Amino acid sequence: xxxxxxxxxxxxxxxxxxxxxxxxxxxxxxxxxxxxxxxxxxxxxxxxxxxxxxxxxxxxxxxxxxxxxxxxxxxxxxxxxxxxxxxxxxxxxxxxxxxxxxxxxxxxxxxxxxxxxxxxxxxxxxxxxxxxxxxxxxxxxxxxxxxxxxxxxxxxxxxxxxxxxxxxxxxxxxxxxxxxxxxxxxxxxxxxxxxxxxxxxxxxxxxxxxxxxxxxxxxxxxxxxxxxxxxxxxxxxxxxxxxxxxxxxxxxxxxxxxxxxxxxxxxxxxxxxxxxxxxxxxxxxxxxxxxxxxxxxxxxxxxxxxxxxxxxxxxxxxxxxxxxxxxxxxxxxxxxxxxxxxxxxxxxxxxxxxxxxxxxxxxxxxxxxxxxxxxxxxxxxxxxxxxxxxxxxxxxxxxxxxxxxxxxxxxxxxxxxxxxxxxxxxxxxxxxxxxxxxxxxxxxxxxxxxxxxxxxxxxxxxxxxxx
Numbered sequence: 001x002x003x004x005x006x007x008x009x010x011x012x013x014x015x016x017x018x019x020x021x022x023x024x025x026x027x028x029x030x031x032x033x034x035x036x037x038x039x040x041x042x043x044x045x046x047x048x049x050x051x052x053x054x055x056x057x058x059x060x061x062x063x064x065x066x067x068x069x070x071x072x073x074x075x076x077x078x079x080x081x082x083x084x085x086x087x088x089x090x091x092x093x094x095x096x097x098x099x100x101x102x103x104x105x106x107x108x109x110x111x112x113x114x115x116x117x118x119x120x121x122x123x124x125x126x127x128x129x130x131x132x133x134x135x136x137x138x139x140x141x142x143x144x145x146x147x148x149x150x151x152x153x154x155x156x157x158x159x160x161x162x163x164x165x166x167x168x169x170x171x172x173x174x175x176x177x178x179x180x181x182x183x184x185x186x187x188x189x190x191x192x193x194x195x196x197x198x199x200x201x202x203x204x205x206x207x208x209x210x211x212x213x214x215x216x217x218x219x220x221x222x223x224x225x226x227x228x229x230x231x232x233x234x235x236x237x238x239x240x241x242x243x244x245x246x247x248x249x250x251x252x253x254x255x256x257x258x259x260x261x262x263x264x265x266x267x268x269x270x271x272x273x274x275x276x277x278x279x280x281x282x283x284x285x286x287x288x289x290x291x292x293x294x295x296x297x298x299x300x301x302x303x304x305x306x307x308x309x310x311x312x313x314x315x316x317x318x319x320x321x322x323x324x325x326x327x328x329x330x331x332x333x334x335x336x337x338x339x340x341x342x343x344x345x346x347x348x349x350x351x352x353x354x355x356x357x358x359x360x361x362x363x364x365x366x367x368x369x370x371x372x373x374x375x376x377x378x379x380x381x382x383x384x385x386x387x388x389x390x391x392x393x394x395x396x397x398x399x400x401x402x403x404x405x406x407x408x409x410x411x412x413x414x415x416x417x418x419x420x421x422x423x424x425x426x427x428x429x430x431x432x433x434x435x436x437x438x439x440x441x442x443x444x445x446x447x448x449x450x451x452x453x454x455x456x457x458x459x460x461x462x463x464x465x466x467x
Contacts, residue, residue, distance in 0.1 A: 019081050020046040020068070025100065026091025027054035027069070030114050033162035034089045037117060039064060045089075048100075050074060085109055089117065092158075092182035095207060113186035115179060118163040120189065127176045127301050128190055130221050131198030133348040134294050135159070137286075137322055138198060139178040141298040142307075144319060146174055149311040158183060174305060181208075181217040188223065194304040195221045196229035197237040198297055201347025205374035229300040231293070232259070248303060250296035252289060260296040271296055273303075279313050286321045287328075288355025324453035326352055326437075329460045332467050334430040336360075337460045340437035341453030346375050349439035350383050357387030362431030364388050365424040367417070367456070369395035370440030377404040380439065384408045390427050392420035396444040416445070417452065421459040434460075 022045035024034050031047070031054075038045045045067070047060065052072040060069060070079050082103045088111045090096060101111050119126070129139050136159050143155035154166040157177035166175065179187075181204065197218050200211070208214040215237070222228065222242045230238055232251030248258050255261030255272055262281070263272045270277040271292060278299065281292055295316055302312045321327065322342075329337040340352045349368065357364055366388045377400065384391060385408040392412045393401050402411055414420045417436075424434045436456045446452040 019084050020044055021084065021086045022046070022089060023048060023080060023082075023085045023087070023100070023104075024089045024091075025049070026094050027051075027056045027060060027071070028091055028093065029056065030162045031089075031091045032056035032059065033164040034091075034114055034117070035060060035064060035067060037114075037164040037167070038089070039067070046070065046080060048073070048080065083107060087112060089113065090186055092180055092185075096185055111186055112188075113183055114162060114164050115157065115177070115183045115187045116189065118167065119187070119191060121167055122175060124172050125174055125193035125305055126190065127174065127305055128179055128192035128195040128221050128225065129177065129198065129301070130179045130181065130184065130196070130218050132201045132203045132345055133343070133351055134198050134290065134297075134325075135178045135180075136342070137291075137294050137325055138297050138301070139176055140322060141294065141315070141319055142301050143176045145298060145302050145307050145312045145315045146176065148315040149307050151307065179221060181214055184220040185217050187220055190221065190223060190225070192221070192225040194227040194229060194301055195225040196297060196301060197221060197231070197234075198294075199231055199234055199347060199351075200237055201345060201350070201379070202375040203345035203347070203373065205376075227304040229297060229304065231297070232261075246304070248300040250293060250300050252293065260300055262292065271299070273299070273309075278309065279316055283317050285317075285319060286326075288326060288352070288359055290351035290355035291321070291326070324449060326356065327453070329457050330464050332425075332460075332464050335425070335428040336433045338433060338435045338437075339453045339456050339460075340435060341442070341449045341456060343437040343439060344370075344441045344449055345373070346377060346379055346439050349437045350379060352435060352437040353380075353383040353387050356433060356435065357383065360431075360433060362429070362433055363390075365390045365392070365428055365432060365434045367392045367394075367420045367424060367434070367436045368438045368440065369393045369398040369401060370438045370442050370452075371395065371444040372397035372400060372440045375439075377401050377439065380405060381408055389432070390424065392424055394420055394445075395438070395440060397440055401439070417455055418459060421456065421463070425463050 022043045024047045027049040047069040049071045085104050086109050088104050139159055146153035152173045154172040154175045156163050156166050158180045159178040219239050228245050228247040230247050230249040232249045250260040253261050260273050263270050269281045271279050299312055324341040327339040329339050343349045364387045388409045390410045392414050394414045442449045442452040
């Protein structure tokens with residue numbers, strides 16, 4: 001344990017208690033953005049992290065040597081006088097179910113996150129986006145649509161730039177935020193101009209214990225929002241108390257009033273708003289029905305903050321999608337390879353299987369597995385049975401996947417991603433598709449989902465070079 005106060009580092013055997021009004025829990029990227037913000041407003045604060053050397057510690061010492069910090073201790077540490085703490089600023093990766101939070105709340109204090117602090121500062125409209133899947137794609141797309149319309153936009157949150165760092169940039173006319181359930185847990189006054197839960201499926205069950213707790217955290221995005229965007233496929237995501245607000249819905253069926261959907265005319269499929277055709281799905285560079293839904297969600301969000309429709313359509317025609325999200329990798333002897341490493345939960349994998357499976361005549365060879373985070377894999381039974389010819393499983397929860405998907409298709413248990421890709425290539429037939437869509441987190445075998453996806457692409461490129 002290291003205790004730093006008044007520019008001096010102390011060891012754990014010295015009796016030193018920190019007195020502070022604000023306590024920042026967690027010194028990762030978002031925690032460090034909170035440090036910068038609190039320094040700008042001259043708050044009396046201390047930083048605390050249970051890790052011996054959190055990611056941003058060296059930068060804290062170099063840039064804010066006057067800020068007291070405590071690292072390498074349990075969160076029940078006696079080194080902070082919690083009776084004096086008025087506000088805990090907690091990083092999203094730390095559960096609010098801990099001794100520090102409990103004590104501060106009992107003493108009448110508050111627990112907030114960076115999103116709550118941000119919402120108190122900004123006056124420009126906020127587009128708030130959450131969901132189990134597609135958050136980053138839709139957030140990026142709405143941001144690009146705003147740029148196409150020459151709107152000064154700040155994009156951040158759970159993607160890219162921490163929200164408090166956006167306050168350091170030039171003044172914005174609009175903010176587009178990707179928000180996780182962890183961030184929303186500590187957000188009470190978002191007051192978004194428009195908010196949406198794109199979809200919901202089992203994820204982070206190790207933190208929430210069940211889907212209802214997860215859903216409740218997500219629904220905080222609607223608190224005091226002006227308008228809603230609703231997925232017609234999951235209408236129960238909107239609380240009854242919010243259902244009378246101004247809204248636009250999206251879905252794969254034919255649209256009615258205040259709806260986006262799909263229509264066919266002379267054999268050509270279009271995304272339409274009410275009875276007005278907006279863009280042919282053939283003109284989209286992003287593939288699959290799940291991406292048609294993403295495009296519709298982005299258009300609906302843009303409409304409700306008055307981004308010109310023609311600018312949004314122009315942007316859609318150029319948008320190629322994001323790395324690791326159903327990313328096309330190669331076509332080798334008429335076998336297509338797609339990297340969907342960002343599919344870290346069951347719902348994302350289902351979206352990829354149905355979205356790509358319905359648009360292709362060949363079968364999918366699915367590479368999956370990793371850390372399932374306590375999820376139930378049984379919802380995969382139907383899409384795997386329908387679209388997948390061969391399933392290659394690896395990682396911590398491969399055996400659980402095999403048990404729940406037994407009998408759906410041919411299943412191969414492999415030791416790692418390398419063996420999975422090699423076997424998939426051996427079994428693939430012309431017209432087939434090899435898809436990495438793990439339905440699991442990557443941290444049992446990789447640093448992150450990006451590293452997993454990059455390794456998949458490298459393995460595919462080696463096959464391509466040898467073909």
